[in-house]
Structures are given as C-alpha cells and as structure tokens.
Amino acid sequence: MKRDRPNRFATWVADNLLLPVTCFFIAGAVLAWPVTQTWPQSILLPVIAGVLAVFFLAYTIIGGRVSLLLLFFLIIGFFHTWQALQPPKNPSHIYNLVQEKTRLTLIGTVTSMVTQGGDTSRFVLQLSEIINRDKRGKARPASGKLRLSMRGRTPQFVLPGQRVFVVATVDRIHNHQTPGTFNYVLYMRNQGIYCSGWIKSPQYILQEAGEKKRNKLPGIITLPQRVRQHVSRFLQNRCDPLTGGLYQALLIGDRSRVSPALLDQFIRTGCMHLLAISGLHMGLLALLIYGLLSRLMKGSQWLLLHTDVTSLALSLSFPVLFGYAFIAGMNTPVFRSLIMAAVLLVAVLVRRQHSIFHLIAAAALAVLAIRPLALFTVSFQLSFAAMLAIALIYPHILSCCFQETINSTKKKSSALIRWPLTAFLVSLAATAGTLPFLLYHFNRFSPIGPLMNLLIEPLLCFIALPIGLIATPLTPLFPDTAAGLFRLGGFALHWADLLTAWAARLPWASLWTITPTPVEIILFYLLLIFFCTANMGRLRNKIFLILASILLTLHFAGGLDLQKNKKIARISYLDVGRGTATLLEFPDGTNILIDGGGSSSGRFNVGKQIIAPYLWKNRIRHIDTIIITHPDSDHYNGLSFILQRFSPRVVYTNGQQVEFGSYNDLMNSIARLKIKKIQPAGGQVLHDDPLCRLTCLGMHGLADKNDSDNNQSLVNRLNCGDKSFLFPADIEKKAESLLLRHGTFVRADVLLAPHHGSKTSSTHAFVQAVKPDLIVVSAGRRQKNLFPAPVHLQWWRQNNIPFLITGIDGTIICKTDGKTITTTYERQENR
Numbered sequence: 036m037k038r039d040r041p042n043r044f045a046t047w048v049a050d051n052l053l054l055p056v057t058c059f060f061i062a063g064a065v066l067a068w069p070v071t072q073t074w075p076q077s078i079l080l081p082v083i084a085g086v087l088a089v090f091f092l093a094y095t096i097i098g099g100r101v102s103l104l105l106l107f108f109l110i111i112g113f114f115h116t117w118q119a120l121q122p123p124k125n126p127s128h129i130y131n132l133v134q135e136k137t138r139l140t141l142i143g144t145v146t147s148m149v150t151q152g153g154d155t156s157r158f159v160l161q162l163s164e165i166i167n168r169d170k171r172g173k174a175r176p177a178s179g180k181l182r183l184s185m186r187g188r189t190p191q192f193v194l195p196g197q198r199v200f201v202v203a204t205v206d207r208i209h210n211h212q213t214p215g216t217f218n219y220v221l222y223m224r225n226q227g228i229y230c231s232g233w234i235k236s237p238q239y240i241l242q243e244a245g246e247k248k249r250n251k252l253p254g255i256i257t258l259p260q261r262v263r264q265h266v267s268r269f270l271q272n273r274c275d276p277l278t279g280g281l282y283q284a285l286l287i288g289d290r291s292r293v294s295p296a297l298l299d300q301f302i303r304t305g306c307m308h309l310l311a312i313s314g315l316h317m318g319l320l321a322l323l324i325y326g327l328l329s330r331l332m333k334g335s336q337w338l339l340l341h342t343d344v345t346s347l348a349l350s351l352s353f354p355v356l357f358g359y360a361f362i363a364g365m366n367t368p369v370f371r372s373l374i375m376a377a378v379l380l381v382a383v384l385v386r387r388q389h390s391i392f393h394l395i396a397a398a399a400l401a402v403l404a405i406r407p408l409a410l411f412t413v414s415f416q417l418s419f420a421a422m423l424a425i426a427l428i429y430p431h432i433l434s435c436c437f438q439e440t441i442n443s444t445k446k447k448s449s450a451l452i453r454w455p456l457t458a459f460l461v462s463l464a465a466t467a468g469t470l471p472f473l474l475y476h477f478n479r480f481s482p483i484g485p486l487m488n489l490l491i492e493p494l495l496c497f498i499a500l501p502i503g504l505i506a507t508p509l510t511p512l513f514p515d516t517a518a519g520l521f522r523l524g525g526f527a528l529h530w531a532d533l534l535t536a537w538a539a540r541l542p543w544a545s546l547w548t549i550t551p552t553p554v555e556i557i558l559f560y561l562l563l564i565f566f567c568t569a570n571m572g573r574l575r576n577k578i579f580l581i582l583a584s585i586l587l588t589l590h591f592a593g594g595l596d597l598q599k600n601k602k603i604a605r606i607s608y609l610d611v612g613r614g615t616a617t618l619l620e621f622p623d624g625t626n627i628l629i630d631g632g633g634s635s636s637g638r639f640n641v642g643k644q645i646i647a648p649y650l651w652k653n654r655i656r657h658i659d660t661i662i663i664t665h666p667d668s669d670h671y672n673g674l675s676f677i678l679q680r681f682s683p684r685v686v687y688t689n690g691q692q693v694e695f696g697s698y699n700d701l702m703n704s705i706a707r708l709k710i711k712k713i714q715p716a717g718g719q720v721l722h723d724d725p726l727c728r729l730t731c732l733g734m735h736g737l738a739d740k741n742d743s744d745n746n747q748s749l750v751n752r753l754n755c756g757d758k759s760f761l762f763p764a765d766i767e768k769k770a771e772s773l774l775l776r777h778g779t780f781v782r783a784d785v786l787l788a789p790h791h792g793s794k795t796s797s798t799h800a801f802v803q804a805v806k807p808d809l810i811v812v813s814a815g816r817r818q819k820n821l822f823p824a825p826v827h828l829q830w831w832r833q834n835n836i837p838f839l840i841t842g843i844d845g846t847i848i849c850k851t852d853g854k855t856i857t858t859t860y861e862r863q864e865n866r
Contacts, residue, residue: 052101057396059105063112064403064410070113071120112403119407123229129162129179129205130229136206136817140166141181141232142174142243145197146257148264149189150291153637157184157291158193159228160201180227181205185234192242195260202239203232209816211634212610212845212861215550215652216645218411225367225408259361263287266362269510273518277532278525284310285495286503288364295638300535302477303545305466305484306491308417312363317356317372320504321380324352349380367402367414371422374398391426395419416472424468424563425461431567432460455489462488467563471556478651479547487538491531498527547680549651551591558587604727604755606849608787608811609633609649610841610861611641613822614669615813617762617787618650619753623724627660629751629762630670631677634815642673647680649846655681660721662687664764665748666698678704687721689735689749690714715749717779726853727755732779734770745790746770752783756853759783761805765790771801781805784856785849788812788838792823799830809837809849809858816842 123130133139147159165177183203193199208231210220223229234240266287270279280292290298290310301307328348332338338347353376360373375398399419402409409415462485473480481487506520538544551559562583569576605620611633619627633641650658658681663671666689677683678701686705693699705712715721715731722729732750740747748764761783763771767790774781786807789796791814802810810831814822823840831838839847845861 051393052104053393053396053400055101055105056108057400059109060112060400060403061410063109063114064116064407066109067113067116067120068411071117115404116407116410119224123179125178127176127178128229129165129177129181130207132165132177133205133207133230135819136204137167139203139205139232140174141177141183141201141203141205142166143177143181143198143201144257145193145195145199146180146260148195148260148267148287148289149193150267150289151188152291154186155184156187156189157182158189159183160199179229182208182223182228182231183234184231185237185240187237190237190240190242193240194264195257198243200241200243201232201234203234205230205232206817211612211645212841213645213649214846214861215648215650217648221408221411225406225412259358262362263289263364266507266510267292269514269517270521273514274521274525278521278528281310281495281528281531282499282503282521282524285312285500286507287362288312288366288369297532297535300532300539302479303481303539304487304491304535305481305545306487306531306535308421309488309492309495311414312366312369313372313418317359317376320359321352321356321376323501323504324355325349328352353377353380367406367409367412368418370402370406371398371415371418374401391422395422395426413472413476416476417469420469420472421465424464427567428464428467428563429461431571432464458489458492459485462492471551471559474548474551475556478550478648479545481545483538483541483544487535490534494527494531494534499524499531502527547651549591549654549656550648555587555591562587602726603850603852604753606753606760606785606851607649608813608841608847608849609646610846611645611673611813612842613815613818614641614672615764615787615791616641616646616673617813619722619729620653620655621722621724622726625659625722625724626655626657627662627722627729628658628677628683629662630664630764631661631674632668632670632672635672640673640676642676646673646677650681657681658683660685660687662721662749662751663689663701664750664762665689665744666691666693666695667744667765668695668697670764671698671701675701675704678708678710682708683710685711685713687713687715687731687749689747691744691747693744721751727753729753732781733774734766737773737777738770742769743767746773750774752781755851758851758853758856760785760787760849761807762787763789765796767793767795768798771796771798775800775804783807785809785811785858788823788827791818792827792840793821794824794826797823797827802831802836807836808856809839811847812838812840814840814842818842 125131141160141162142164143160143162145158146161149156149158151157160181160183162177162179162181164174166174181203183201208220208223208229210216210218223231267283267289270283271292273279274282276292276294277297280290280294280297283292284290288311293310298307298310301310325348328351329344332342332344332348338344356373356376360369363369365373375394378394378397402415466480466484470480502520502524506517506524509517509520562580565576565583566580569580571577571580602622604622605618607618607620609616609618611631614630614633616631616633617629619629621627628646631642631646633645635641650656658677661674661677661683663674663686678686688702702712714735716735717731717733717737719731720728721731730752732752734747734750738747745765745767746769748766748770750764750766750770751762753760753762759782761781763781763786766774771789781801781804783805784807786802786805786809788810789801792810792812812823823838828838839858839860841847843862847858847860850857850859
C-alpha cells in the first residue's frame with residue numbers, strides 16, 4: 036500500500052504534466068531574482084537549498100525521467116528570467132549611450148498611442164539615431180525605446196508609425212531607493228523601456244520630411260496603436276470626460292484619462308479590477324463575433340453542407356480576438372486572457388477540453404516565455420491569483436457553506452437569487468486569493484468589494500462594455516451612430532460613478548494596513564490549500580483551520596506594535612527625491628518623523644507613494660510625533676496623507692505664519708484632525724527614554740522673525756548614549772554662525788547636511804564644530820552640482836569625512852545601541 040501512493044501521484048503528474056512543468060519554470064524564475072539582486076548568502080543559500088530539496092523529493096516520489104524534465108524547466112526558467120533581468124548588451128542601445136541626464140536630438144518612430152494624464156502627454160519612441168547636442172556631434176546609430184513626456188498636448192502629426200525628430204533631456208529610469216516603494220524600473224523594463232526623456236515644449240518635436248516615401252512596414256506594425264489613438268481621440272471629442280475616460284479604460288486598456296478622484300472611488304470600493312481588460316472582455320467579444328458569424332453562415336446552404344459552421348465560426352473568431360488584444364495594448368492581463376481564450380478555442384475545436392487549471396498553466400507559461408519579467412509585476416500576480424482562487428476556492432466555498440441554498444433555488448423563478456449569490460461567491464473567492472498580494476503591494480483592501488461588485492459589474496461589463504464593443508468598429512464609418520451608442524452606454528457608467536462615490540464615503544469602505552511578510556503570505560496560502568484539499572466535514576479539520584487562521588491574524592495584527600529590538604534606536608534618512616524625510620524609531624516604541632516632503636506631482640504624492648509604504652514595510656501604523664522644521668514644500672508636501680493615515684498626537688512647527696496655500700491647508704488639516712500643535716523653544720526636550728533624548732536647539736528664540744524661512748528652521752539634536760545625530764534642516768550660513776556664537780552644543784557623530792548640502796550652508800566652521808563621522812545629504816539623484824555643492828564634496832573628501840547621498844545611495848539607515856553606530860543603505864546598481 037505504501038508504494039501505491041507514490042505510483043498514483045506519479046501517474047497524476049504524468050497525466051497533468053503541464054501543471055508541474057509550469058510550477059518548476061516559475062520556481063526557476065523566482066530564483067533568478069535574488070541572484071541578480073545580489074542578495075546575501077543568508078537568504079540566497081536557503082532559497083537554493085529549498086529548491087534542491089523540492090527536486091530531490093520529486094525524484095524520490097515520481098521517478099527519474101519526469102524529475103529530470105522538471106529540473107530542465109527549472110533551469111530554463113532561471114536562465115530565461117536571469118537574462119531578461121540583465122541590462123542591454125548592445126553598445127548602441129540608448130541605455131548604454133546615456134549614463135546621466137543628457138540633452139539629445141532623437142530620431143525615431145512613434146510606436147505607441149499618445150496618452151494624457153492630467154496636463155502631461157506621453158508616448159514611446161523607437162530610436163534609430165541620436166545627436167548629442169551638448170557635444171555638437173553628428174548623428175550616430177541608436178536603438179531601444181524611450182518613454183517621452185511633455186507638458187500640454189503633442190502636435191497632431193505625432194501618431195503611431197510617424198518618424199519624428201525630438202529634442203529631449205534623456206536619462207536612465209531610476210527608482211526611489213526606499214524599501215516598500217513601487218519598482219518603477221522593473222515595471223518599465225517589462226515593457227522593454229530603460230530610459231525616459233522630457234520634452235520642453237511641442238516646438239521641440241518635428242515631423243520628418245518625406246516620411247511617406249519610406250518603408251511602410253513600421254506603419255503596418257503600429258496599426259493597432261493607430262487604431263487605439265483613433266478610438267481615444269473619438270472618445271475624447273464625442274463623449275463627456277467621465278464616459279470617455281471610463282470607456283477608454285474598458286475598451287483600449289488606458290486609464291490615463293480617468294480622473295484620480297474617480298480611480299480612488301473604484302479602489303476604495305474594491306472595483307478597480309473592472310477597469311482592466313480581462314477574460315470577461317475577451318469572452319464577451321468572442322460571444323458577439325461567434326454569434327454574428329454563425330448566424331450569417333447558417334444562412335448559406337453551401338456552408339451548411341460542406342463545412343462545420345460551428346467550428347468555422349470559432350476559428351474565425353480568434354483573429355478578431357488577436358487584433359483586439361493588440362488594440363487593447365497587449366499588457367499582461369490582456370495577453371493572459373488572449374492565451375486562455377486561444378487554448379480554450381483550440382480545445383473546443385479538437386474536442387479536447389481540459390480543466391481550467393490547464394488553461395491557467397498554459398497561459399502563465401506562455402506569458403512568461405514571452406515576457407519573463409511579467410512574473411514580478413502586480414498585474415500578473417493579481418490576475419493569476421484571482422483565476423486560481425476562483426477555480427480552486429469557489430467550488431469549496433459553495434459545497435461547504437452554500438450548497439443547500441443553491442439546491443433550494445434550482446427553479447427558474449429563483450434565478451434572481453442564484454445568479455447574484457454565485458457572482459458574490461466568485462468575487463469572494465477572488466478577493467481571498469488576491470488579498471495577500473493586495474496588502475503587499477497596496478497596503479489596502481475593501482471589505483465591501485464583493486458586495487459592490489454585484490452592483491458595479493453588471494453596469495460596466497454587461498451593459499456598458501457590450502455597447503462599447505459594438506460602437507467601436509462603427510466609429511470610422513458611422514461616427515454619429517457610434518457616438519450615440521457610447522452616450523447610451525454612458526448612462527451605465529454614470530450610475531457606476533454615483534454608486535462608487537456613495538460607497539467610497541462609508542467609514543469602512545477601504546482599510547489601510549501594514550505590509551505582510553513573505554512568511555505570512557505563504558502561511559495564508561497554505562491555509563487556503565488546506566481548506567480546499569482537506570475534508571472539512573471532519574470536526575478536527577474545522578477546529579485546526581479556525582485556530583490556525585486566528586493565530587495568523589493575531590500574528591499579523593500583533594506585528595503592528597511589536598518592537599524588533601528594544602535596546603536599539605533606528606534613524607532612517609529616506610530617499611524621497613528632492614526633499615527630506617527622517618524617521619526616528621526609539622526603543623520604547625515611540626516613532627517620530629522629522630519633515631516629510633519630496634518630489635511630487637499631480638498624480639504622485641511623496642507621502643502616499645514613498646513615506647507611508649516605508650512605514651508599513653517596517654510594520655509601523657502609528658506616528659507619535661511629526662516635526663515640520665519650516666514651511667518649505669520639499670519638507671512638508673507629503674505630510675497631509677501621513678496625518679490622515681498615521682494619527683500623530685503632536686505636531687511641532689516653527690510657528691511661522693505664511694501665505695502658502697498648501698502649507699495653510701496642512702495647518703487646517705492638523706486643526707480639523709484635532710492634533711496638538713506646538714512651537715518648541717530652544718532647549719526643549721521633545722522625547723526622552725532610557726537610551727535616547729531628542730532636543731530642539733533652535734532656531735525659535737535665536738533667529739529674527741524677519742529672517743528667511745530657512746534660517747528659522749527647527750534644529751534638533753538626538754543623543755543616544757555616547758552617540759548623537761544632528762538635524763539642522765535648511766539653516767544657512769547666518770543661522771549656523773548664530774548657533775555657534777550662542778555656544779550651542781552641536782557635536783554629533785552623524786550630520787544631516789544643512790539645506791541639502793547647498794553652497795549657502797555647511798560652512799567649514801560649522802562642520803568642524805559638529806565633527807561628524809558621517810554626513811548624510813538628503814537630495815535627489817538629478818540635483819547633481821547643486822545638492823550637494825561640488826565645493827563641499829571636495830572639502831569633505833580632502834578632510835576624509837565620509838558622506839552618503841540619499842538620491843544616489845538610497846535610504847540610509849543608522850542603528851545605534853548608544854555605543855556604536857551601524858550604517859546601511861539601499862543603493863541599487865544600474866542593471
């Protein structure tokens with residue numbers, strides 16, 4: 036009997052070989068990530084050991100041949116992904132031609148539709164030549180794609196397939212090197228883009244003369260993008276902004292014209308996935324095409340006698356799906372849906388319909404074979420997690436909890452109960468399957484999501500989407516008819532807007548939380564697998580599942596307040612681009628944030644996209660104190676979000692009264708949230724525990740009220756045992772001299788460079804008085820020759836003073852027990 040089980044398992048593996056092959060391919064791809072990221076051996080070696088252990092286990096259970104095949108796909112997955120993670124080798128690739136921000140003349144072909152987000156237009160250019168304007172050089176061959184951006188609208192001739200001359204400032208794409216933040220570099224590399232550029236104005240874009248006489252092949256390749264551009268402009272010109280923006284997301288997969296407020300409504304109500312092109316879109320389109328073709332073909336007696344009309348209609352449906360996938364942008368969810376639809380159509384045609392798991396495995400393997408980096412993207416993880424959860428969890432939820440309800444409503448008159456219940460359970464299963472990834476990537480989820488999907492999905496997917504699919508091909512020939520259909524579908528879209536706006540205002544519509552650890556994610560999925568595979572009719576299995584779920588939840592919730600080491604203080608200088616944010620974590624559990632500003636735009640908030648993710652990544656849900664050193668936007672423009680989500684008890688300011696609208700709005704938010712606001716005096720202790728003391732040194736009481744904002748900054752000094760840190764904000768030479776004349780004790784082991792290391796600060800006398808062992812400069816990567824000033828860098832090097840720059844070295848973390856300081860940083864090599 037003991038030998039029968041391995042034999043049965045080996046037989047199952049042989050009969051379902053696609054499933055383990057896909058799993059081992061993905062395992063190899065996952066292993067490639069830590070290798071290319073140069074993870075420490077303490078992490079890398081256990082990963083390799085775990086993979087080898089799985090292989091030997093497979094070899095023991097299922098035998099040699101199949102195990103060798105699985106090992107082969109493990110190796111293929113590893114090297115295929117490892118190769119994709121390497122930078123381009125071609126010396127003429129733009130990535131290798133540009134080492135830093137450079138002004139170039141670019142010659143190439145537009146390969147994407149022009150998208151507009153807010154007041155910014157963007158498109159992708161496939162390079163053929165470049166001219167270095169700074170060196171006044173000649174044109175030289177170049178390759179690779181760039182994402183170009185500019186303020187305002189592009190000229191009308193900028194269309195997919197058009198060759199253009201563009202003058203732009205080009206640089207490699209970089210991340211904010213702060214743990215927990217979005218990996219924008221990886222996101223763009225998945226699209227084959229390594230560099231980006233900024234165009235100063237539309238005047239710097241010229242159409243190439245005689246372009247029509249050139250090879251038409253680029254125009255044929257970019258035809259789907261031309262269709263996308265046509266649909267986008269039609270929706271923009273013939274529909275109201277809400278209808279046009281939502282239809283553009285539903286039909287061509289571009290959400291750039293959906294307002295941030297509307298996007299937030301869909302996120303808060305758990306309906307964001309409905310704005311992404313998915314298998315439902317492909318299924319509806321296939322149904323429409325198949326129904327139309329089969330109806331037309333059945334009217335032909337010759338076709339009925341000589342062909343299988345059903346098979347022919349299915350076969351002709353696929354080219355339409357393939358073309359639509361290109362028009363929709365061929366992103367990961369679209370490509371996954373296309374592969375699954377293609378596999379399903381082929382299975383129906385050859386009369387071999389496999390299980391849904393084989394379809395999912397085939398789609399995953401095809402996506403990763405063509406786009407290996409898709410594995411590390413949010414869309415891939417959420418898309419396949421949802422599909423697997425629906426296929427695996429939904430039947431068990433149904434059988435365990437609702438089977439009697441379904442059986443009691445089998446009559447046609449009860450369809451109104453069965454269908455919503457089924458839709459609710461499918462949405463519940465998808466939510467359960469994607470929950471860890473939602474929390475890991477976005478730190479939020481919507482408890483009302485499954486219920487809201489019952490209301491919003493019919494409006495978007497069963498009313499607006501079919502109407503849109505019918506209207507889209509009519510836009511070139513019958514524009515008025517198409518516009519009328521879009522307006523008709525717009526009624527459903529407006530109702531979706533009203534419902535999500537109402538639901539988003541509910542107190543518990545969306546919950547924010549900390550980032551789960553990889554161990555917690557694995558344990559969560561192991562519990563789901565246990566629920567789906569164990570006999571839940573047994574009482575002991577139910578008790579185990581309930582207790583394990585409670586323990587996992589308590590561990591996750593308890594982790595919010597757990598201190599990793601109660602004898603160590605931790606100071607983090609965050610990489611926030613052009614600004615500064617410093618987090619102080621004390622042994623007694625107190626957390627203090629000094630400033631919180633940086634690079635921001637209309638669609639990017641440094642507090643929401645950088646500071647908060649870092650806090651959540653470090654299991655922090657509450658900030659006790661915020662110190663706003665002075666009212667410069669690069670020190671406070673991310674704090675509005677932090678105030679709302681991290682509930683500080685006290686905010687210290689320098690007491691300045693300014694006329695900046697954004698700063699006054701922040702002060703009003705502090706008052707509205709009933710947070711205590713204090714103006715500290717020089718010498719006031721802001722925090723005190725057995726190891727550390729944080730003291731305000733000035734400048735209140737020292738600087739003149741008519742002095743500059745910078746010279747009125749709050750200067751703070753942290754003393755932890757024998758070690759100390761100085762945070763002088765943006766004080767300049769005058770304030771530095773004033774501190775020294777008043778005999779203020781400024782000696783510190785680590786100095787945060789005043790005013791980001793500008794030439795107006797960090798005087799020799801001040802630095803000599805501080806006598807730092809390390810200078811930290813909070814400045815952006817692209818502020819070279821300004822912050823820090825080259826004259827300071829030269830003097831620091833001459834005096835052997837080590838320094839680190841957040842924009843180059845990433846987030847800098849200092850840990851101290853009062854006797855020593857350990858410094859680490861998050862620098863990411865350009866790969």
